[in-house]
Amino acid sequence: MSNTGFTIGYNCILRDQSLSLATKGLYLVVSSYIGMPEWKLTKNTLNKICGTAYAVEKAWKELLAAGYLKHYTARAASGAFIHRYELMQEPSASAPHAFVTDADFVSGDCRIVLSGESKRDFTQIPNSILRSKRIPLAVKGLFGVVAHLINIPNFSLNPAGVRAFCMERIKRFSSIWRQLKLTGLLKQHRYPTGEENSFEYQYELLDQPDSEAPYLVNHHADGSVSSERTISD
Numbered sequence: 001m002s003n004t005g006f007t008i009g010y011n012c013i014l015r016d017q018s019l020s021l022a023t024k025g026l027y028l029v030v031s032s033y034i035g036m037p038e039w040k041l042t043k044n045t046l047n048k049i050c051g052t053a054y055a056v057e058k059a060w061k062e063l064l065a066a067g068y069l070k071h072y073t074a075r076a077a078s079g080a081f082i083h084r085y086e087l088m089q090e091p092s093a094s095a096p097h098a099f100v101t102d103a104d105f106v107s108g109d110c111r112i113v114l115s116g117e118s119k120r121d122f123t124q125i126p127n128s129i130l131r132s133k134r135i136p137l138a139v140k141g142l143f144g145v146v147a148h149l150i151n152i153p154n155f156s157l158n159p160a161g162v163r164a165f166c167m168e169r170i171k172r173f174s175s176i177w178r179q180l181k182l183t184g185l186l187k188q189h190r191y192p193t194g195e196e197n198s199f200e201y202q203y204e205l206l207d208q209p210d211s212e213a214p215y216l217v218n219h220h221a222d223g224s225v226s227s228e229r230t231i232s233d
Helices: 021-033 043-051 052-068 114-120 136-147 159-163 170-182
Strands: 006-010 069-075 079-086 098-099 110-113 121-127 188-193 197-203 215-221 225-228
Touching: 006 021, 006 043, 021 043, 021 079, 021 110, 021 136, 043 052, 052 098, 052 136, 069 136, 069 170, 121 136, 136 170, 136 197, 159 197, 170 188
Parallel strands: 069 098, 079 110, 188 215
Antiparallel strands: 006 121, 069 079, 188 197, 215 225
């Protein structure tokens, strides 16, 4: 299965401060597979993709409770139970589980339900990141949030500004922010402000992990440049 291309990540969920970053990551992962007839949405499948059953289970329950995921059960002609899912662009107050008489979907066993004009409010996320088994769910969620925010005119990217769109407390958020750097997806540039021991930062968000380029580049007042290849440096 190809990891090329992009997935549409709806900004409504990326901005939702009531959802954890891991849950936002799971939403994006499921979105990246919707419409593929050969793909079946099960927690076992997600565990293999995401590499952690605990994180998937917790995020799955959170999506259901928040109204972003609907689970329908029906009986096939053979009498066996079949399962279908809807991923909501905006949260729904209806029950997360329901038995229905008709669960035929056009393609696959999961579909996304769009809502009005807000369907145009989205951010493109690379499938290569969403389908990577090496990148944790929370980091995928944070990547999506940052990718959305950097497209907002005049938004100054910094950890505190990003955390305003996340439910995580500072210690947990800082850990995920650090992981985003460790994956090679976020690069920092540090510039002196002209005041003693004062700096400003600029960031690069990459669409492919790069472990070779330095994670931090220091731009000195005299015009010279130094770098740190890893956070441990």
